[in-house]
Amino acid sequence: MKTGKIPPEILKKTVYPFLGEKRSEVLVHSGFGEDCCVIDFGDYVAVASSDPITGADTEGGYFSVFVACNDVAACGAKPVGILITLLLPEGSSESMLLKIMESIDRACREIGIEVLGGHTEVTPAVTKPVISATAIGMARKDGFVTSAGAKPGDDIIVTKYIGLEGTAILALDFEKFLREKLPEETVKKAQSLVKNISVIEDGLTASAIGVSAMHDITEGGLLGAIWEITEASGVGAEIYADRIPILPETQAICQVFEIDPLALISSGSMLICTSKGQEVVKALKEKSIPATIIGSVTSNGRYILKSGQKFPITPPERDELYRAIEKIKTSMQKK
Template sequence: MKPGKVPPEILEKSIFPFLGTKRPEVLVHSKIGEDCSVIDFGEYVCVLSTDPITGADKEIGRLAVHISCNDLAANGAEPIGIMVTILFPDGTEEDKIKGVMEQIHNTALEINAEVLGGHTEITSSVSRIVVSATAIGRALKREYVTSSGARAGDDVILTKKAGLEGTAIIASDFEEFLKGKMSPEEIERAKGFINYISVIPEGRIGAKNGATAMHDVTEGGVLGAAYEIALASKVGITLREDRIPVHPETLKICQIFNLNPLGLISSGSMLITAPDGNRIISALKEAGIEGTIIGKVTEEGFRIVDKEGKERPFTPPERDELYKIL
């Protein structure tokens, strides 16, 4: 198989039949489209998620914290802490180890989370650094949201813009290649998108303003997140391509590398469904966060209306656009 997420049909056959005992304390079990498990703790729920970072180099520690805690935010949960496993390739110098941990520490400080523990190892099993983080958070039982609550007729909202994380990774890791193809100012702006990777504020806003489902936009970009939220909710979804906001720097990088910005990893954006999308957009605006209604939840089918007004079906990308150039 190609690099990237394991396809849904393989998950159904080779992963999900093997999940051990189904415990009554678990309110949200493992399934396609749900990135978190939710466990009953009385008045509160404990929300857990785990994610590896394999497609970045320079900002890997920072991304590891945000990506795992963003999953918690998609459930309306507050991050409490993270546990981190870091695998370094043979020959890694101590300064590199310290640098990754400083990124993790500083990012955890930003979101008021504690590094609870983990494991660090030098191993010949990897050729580049791999960081896997498990995030632990909490939410009031009456307020948590899942990815599987979308209903036909709901508005589909995207926060910020598509392709944020992928743009920042490419601009940082391929900076030398981009010189001469983009201005220094464009490259710096693209690298700066790393500062907008957290979706914790919009997760809280969505949970308090009528969100029926939320999903942070990670591998597979907007198309992948839309597909997963619809699949988890057993509904359809129609997106309007002309309404999906994309930064000019993202468009330029995607043109240079022949990538689809709607299939590019986009941590920093949240996909939210709600019966009254304008209510959530107003709440986001009050917090200084951009929000755009980009489509509707339907009874069935996965469709996108292109910029010429032509409707076509869509499927999730076989792999994230980022893997085409790694």
């Protein structure tokens, strides 16, 4: 198998049939396109999600907190705390551990959550730090959202801009390489996007107005998120290419690495399906969160409309971030 998410067809054969015994307290179970489980606690539900960080070096700890908490917010739940499993390679220094924990602490304080526990060890099983974060949040039982509720006729909204996380990771981890290719100001702007990867307020604001489904745009980028939310909901989608919001610095970095921004990891951007598109956009903009209606939910078929033509949307084989990293490693080896 290739680097990145395991493809849906393999998950369906080798993962989803082996999930133990289903519990009646679990309201949302494991399934394709669902990043969170939801557990019944009376008037409230607990929402939990777990994600690893393997593609970022410089701000891995910071990213790990937001990536997991963003999943919880996509269910309309407010994050409460996070558990961290941190695996360090042999020979790691105490200063490395300190740097990771300081970045985790910084992210938690920005959100207002606690590190509830976890596990930390040095192991020969990894060659670079691997950070796995499990976020726990809460919502009213009548107020949580899933990825599986999109309905034909819904507007499809994207918040902020696609590719924020991938752009920031590439600019931070490969700063020297990019400074040889792009203006310094472009690289600086790209690095500053690390401050915009939270979709917690996006999710809570939208769910308060009324949404059918939400999905934070992570690995696989916009294309992956559209595929997952439509597959989970059993619907289709039509997306207008000229409406997709992309920052100039993201376009510039993607051109350097020759990668597709539509398939680049995009924490910081939420995909929202709702029958109240204009109301949701207005509420988000009142919170200074850019939001754009990029298309609509249909009965079947997944397409991007560009220059009067329809192009089918297929699930990306892997995130473009991995392709970019491989390209720069190959380039360094040649030198």
